[in-house]
Amino acid sequence: MVCPGLYSAAMPTAVGAILALAFALGLVGTLAARALGRRLGALDGPGVPGQVKPAARRVPNTGGMGIVLGVVGPLGLALLAAHVPAWQGPLERLAPGVGEHLGGLRGIAGGAAVVLACVLALHALGVVDDRRPLGAMPKLAVILAASGVISAATGTRLLELLDPLAGGSWASWALTVLWIAAVTNAMNFIDNMDGLAAGVGAIAGACLLGAALSGPEPQWFVAAVLAALVGACGGFLVFNGPWPRASVFMGDGGSLVVGLLLGFLTVRSTYVLSSAAAIDGLVLPGALGPIGSEAGARPGRAGVVWHGVLVPVVVLAVPLYDMASVCLIRIWQGRSPFVGDMQHLSHRLERRGLSKRMAVVVIWGLTAITGLGGVLLPGAEPARAWVIGAQAFLALAVLAAFERFATGGPAAAAQAPPGPAQASQPGGGHARAQTDR
Secondary structure, three states: OOOOHHHHHHHHHHHHHHHHHHHHHHHHHHHHHHHHHHHHOOEOOOOOOOOOOOOOOOOEOOOHHHHHHHHHHHHHHHHHHHHOHHHHHHHHHHOOOHHHHHHHHHHOHHHHHHHHHHHHHHHHHHHHHHHOOOOHHHHHHHHHHHHHHHHHHHOOOOOHHHHHHHOOOHHHHHHHHHHHHHHHHHHHHOOOOOOHHHHHHHHHHHHHHHHHHHOOOOOHHHHHHHHHHHHHHHHHHHHHOOOOOOOOOOOHHHHHHHHHHHHHHHHHOOOOOOOOOOOOOOOOOOOOOOOOOOOOOOOOOOOOOHHHHHHHHHHOHHHHHHHHHHHHHHHHOOOOOOEOOOOOHHHHHHHOOOOHHHHHHHHHHHHHHHHHHHHHOOOOOHHHHHHHHHHHHHHHHHHHHHHHHOOOOOOHHHOOOOOOOOOEOOOOOHHHHOOOO
8 A cells, every 4th residue: 555645745856757758758759750751851741642731841740759768768657767766766856756656657557658659659640650551441450459558458448337238348448449540649639730739638648637636536648648648749849839830740650659648547547435435556448557546536525427437538529520521511511521621620721811820829728628528527526527528519519610610711611622532541641641730
């Protein structure tokens, strides 16, 4: 058993250190990736024949390497520290009490290694696709495979309480794989303007980090990975933000990684609090190992706070709205939802009169509005939970109304851009295929 008091003393410091290190590594890694991309000529290109996109800019699309370095670096160092006795003394001096948790970290090393391996696999897939476009089905198959591996290796599943109704765990596994793949593709879809995907990823990650730390028993593994993701996206944004124009793009090598981690961590987190919550030190269903309590009971409350399961949907409402709306538009036009174009939310806002930068800022702001509501949702009373849900719904409803009725004509949001359809991508290739750059 680990004394819960040590968490408040040591683990916030460790999470903060991971975030700061991830930011530094993401910044330096992005700078190096930009230089490498320029040297190798790995630049934003015209795309495949028939592709609809703005004129290519001579900007490297290798920035995903910086994001991966910012994520893998701190987490890899933490895993090494748990296995190298010589490192444990300095760590204890930096964050007194953190040494008490290294045993738990060693216990989850196998699952954590699988997570990092899946991150590297999708990064490699994206790098290849950025250089030589892949077909829709091979790319989608790798995304689904990575989602399945990361779920199975870590025992992470959605809606386990439904197992008795489904006659087993098969439905939970299937939903988990589909959810992780959907979020991966949603972040790939939304990477279409300077700073957009990295900003949305950082904001959503920060909100999920707040939710992971605000419970009665903070979820430290989830918090550490989210801190690495937020820091890495922040370091990357220094060179990718819309002010000034981006000097490097993340490419699929970055957007797929951000999406995979957000998808996995939303499942990995515990949002439903009950009186039967696990005790610190036990291996929980869907947990990587005895890293400490991944759930906790709220004193004086019995039963399940069911609305907590909606936290991922609320926090990621905006990228999911973008993906769903653009797919529906394409299907309505009789086109494949996997054929990229310039009909995403950011493009539709631009056609309504916003500048590219203001479209990015609006989407950032909407993500923050829904995300902050998600932070409060697990601990909210039912009446307040309804208010939070209504707030997220109204934010998207106002956005949809603006798209429908703002200057530009009611049909503009569904207007197909001129030119033939581009090559099929599995829910994406959008960092390359339809980047408004």
